[in-house]
Amino acid sequence: MSDFWVNLYKFPRFLIGAFLGFFLTTFQPIFKLLxxxxxxxxxxxxxxxxxGVCYKILAKMIAIE
Structure with a gap:
């Protein structure tokens, strides 16, 4: 049962690392182009x-004028 809690405590660090890795590998080509x-x-x-297009679409969807 103690292994469960150890793994549970490690999960947030893994989640943050996975998100950072995803964004770094996704945006690295864009940074090279810039x-x-x-x-x-x-x-x-x-x-x-x-x-601008996203704003217009959302404004029309929720009827903001």
Whole structure:
């Protein structure tokens, strides 16, 4: 039974490590692309468009005017 509690105490550290590993491996190619100044501008424009579209969709879904 003590092994159960030891494993239970280790779980939050594992969960944090798994999430960090996922995000680091996912966003590493994006960080490499952002070393070029032109690509940073294009990335920011695309990001603003995506956020704007998501905002408009959510505003229409919950009827905010």
């Amino acid at each position: 070393k070029n100044k032109k690509r940073v501008i294009v990335f920011n424009i695309i990001l603003v468009i995506i956020i």
